[in-house]
Amino acid sequence: MLSFSSSSTAERKLAFLVVAFFLHHVWSFSIVPLHALQRRGLPFRNFASKRVYLSSDENDSSKANDADKGIDLSLDPRLYKVRLSRAPGIDWGTDLSFSFVYVRDMDPAGDAAFSGEVQKGDQLCELTPVGGVPIPLIGAPFDLVMNTFVELDKSVREIDFVFFRGTKQELKAICANGNSIQGESEQITVTVIQNKGSQEEAVVTLTAKPGVNVRELLVDNGINVYQSVTRWTNCKGKQLCGTCIVNITKGSLGTNRKSMDEASTLRENPDSYRLSCVTFAYDDITVETFPPIKAAQWTR
Structure with a gap:
């Protein structure tokens, strides 16, 4: 407690300003708005737009x-x-x-x-x-x-x-073998968009078994996944060159998760970009070949 029994008016004002200054800093560090949490990258998740699974109160x-x-x-x-x-x-x-x-x-x-x-x-x-x-x-x-x-x-x-x-x-x-426990199809569909946005844009639809490697599927069907001269200097699926980049525009949840190495290689690109040599599809996906790549991707 502060006592001002014999203090002057000026001293009271000075003491009040000191206390107010201190409390301002306490409040400013204690109360963090939601948008600030999101900017700091703290683990906040907004479920407002998501379907909440299976309340026990379902009708x-x-x-x-x-x-x-x-x-x-x-x-x-x-x-x-x-x-x-x-x-x-x-x-x-x-x-x-x-x-x-x-x-x-x-x-x-x-x-x-x-x-x-x-x-x-x-x-x-x-x-x-x-x-x-x-x-x-x-x-x-x-x-x-x-x-x-x-x-x-x-x-x-x-x-x-x-x-x-x-x-x-x-x-x-x-x-x-046809005993599909989920009614799951024996085949998945991989839709490939080539030369997107150009006059030569083409869409190819491929089918394969779940778990297919995206690079192997595309290359086996004559679709190039390598940009520029890297087509002739690639590592042939060994995840060494980092040049077989594709964009999974739809169905990314139907693929395997990125490894730390893959995420590091693609760190300057959108999350949907994948190295096709280490991407496996378990459900229908749409793949865009030759997605836009920044120059830094080739100069690391």
Whole structure:
């Protein structure tokens, strides 16, 4: 407490200004507006424009309409369903394709381990918040799976998980042999836009199996992914030259996630730019060849 019992009016004013100056700095560092958080790159996410998955308060008609869209467990004896808490104590993993998420490890004190049903290596196929509708996740990119958990409605407490007890290759084989667990097609469509914006612009539609390498698919079909003389000096898909750049204009979530090396190579370009030699497509995508590249890309 400050006492001004014998202070002059000037002294009171001076003391007040000192206190006000101090409080101004306290307030200015304590209260940070939302737009400032976003500018600083802090982990704020705005869900206002996103669909929030599966509130337990969904209306009955919606539940009834979607009830038959889940995976049919009778398709293969290695499929099973287990109900776990929203935080099941599972450490999720994936391979270098950053898709086909599986159980890498479990917390011994977690719900999954206590269930006695889930095992390390089991492939995640689907999740259904209790009272909601199924979300198919076979072959989904790792980021998409993690975002699905994040975007669950806060009212969701328990989830029905569908797992496949087997390897990624075995799971893919089931889908490819016509026992499509999700109704997934044996083929994906890759739409290629060449010479965009010029008089020579052309669109080519290719089909391939899920998991196809984008560079190999395009080159095998006579489509050049290398700009200028790099066509003759490229590394032939070894991720050494960084010149097979394409732009995934649609369907980027249907591809594997960028590695740190790829992200570094393309750091001055839009997020949709990829090195085709290390890009694998698991769903329909649209690819633009010869996207605009800054000179710095070739002078590093």
